[in-house]
Amino acid sequence: MKSLLRNLARQSRRNFALSRPACVLLIASLLPAVSRAQTSSSDSPVPILSGSAGYFNFITAGQNQIDAQINPVLLLPLGDQWLVESRAEFEGAFQRPPGGGPYEGGVSKNLDYAQVDYIANPYFTVTLGRFLTPFGIFNERLYPIWIRSLQQDPLILPLSAESSDGMMLRGGFPLNPNANLSYAVYGSAISTVHNNLVSDRNVGGRVGFFLPGSRLEVGTSWQKLLQDARTNSFGLYFAWQPQRLPLNMHGEYARSNQGSGYWVDGAYRLSQVTYWQRVMRRLEFAARAEQFFSGEISSDEAEAIGLPGASTREGEFGLNYYLRDGVKAVASYGRQFSSDGNFNLWTVGITYRFLLPLGRVGLQ
């Protein structure tokens, strides 16, 4: 297993070395455009330091894990059409050893994305650097701890690469008054899969249709490995917010040689409850059902990238309480069923989203 991982890392380094001159050429060709005139109007965008911080207790199969994390996001607008954005992840995970004793663990560091965006026109944006892989919706849109309604990752999340290093073209435009189309296509020299492992070159894309009237988005994703087995991954997703209910539903299906599966979750804000309104409007009930089916890889290989070692089912429900804007207390209970054993998952914690201007913003 270790030799496999070493080979993967070596191969990825080789790939990066191969594409480095091309990246330098690209960046050099873009610099003149970046350095062009900055606007100085009172509404011009200001750099922002944003992100989230969280503290959690995860009790998995009776084993308590203390998890503290901070995920800063830097947004640096340049001129009228450029944006440099980056997110890092610092996570400390500590748990007692099986025999008892003091908590042990370490702090992991990860650069989720560091990208340069060029908004060429209303329908077309070019992204260079390390970006979140646009496969499905969880990784790109729902991953931040202040956004997700349940803090446990979906079982199928590691089926696609977390980050990709390369180039992406993306955008969105109205097809007609009742439907918008969004798209993203990318090529990647290296991809970072979950657990910070690196993977090979790949290309992929996503296309989605959003119907504003019914607040329904559906889409599909595809990813192809460009070497070795040249495998394909395929995904479907939906997001739906009914007009009449404070309900937010999401779901994804993904399939690759590593396995397949789906998750569906819903978060219902109790703002329509007529009693105890001051409390109820801040309370959210969330639930998720999901299933993973093992693929063609061994259980050791699956566990190394964060997938379950065997086919697994899981149900989870939780309560979120919005203390104030950006601060959320979370609690959830779930149970996982698989041939490796059944166990409970408990989560208690708090998340905080911060947003700081790095310049003068004037009055609102």
Next chain:
Amino acid sequence: MTLKLIVAGVALALISMLCIAADSPHSNPTIPVAQNSVQADAMRVAGEKTFHANCGRCHAAPQKFPPRMMATIVRHMRVRATITDEDMRLVLFYMTQ
């Protein structure tokens, strides 16, 4: 070798597209200006609706921020959520008025 050719081809295509698109007049959403209070109200209502339909798909509504901060946030979300130009203008108006 094949990869080098692909990268070089994509780079050339990208640079060409950048040159073509560089002078596009509508590439950066600015806060729309309402001609009168009736139009402002209509834009606010449309903006709120657009905000809930687009941004609300992923997260709850945050507080409103000063225009210079919102301009950055909107640019970030435009890329992240591939929201259309028109929707971004309405969201920007709603979140800054």
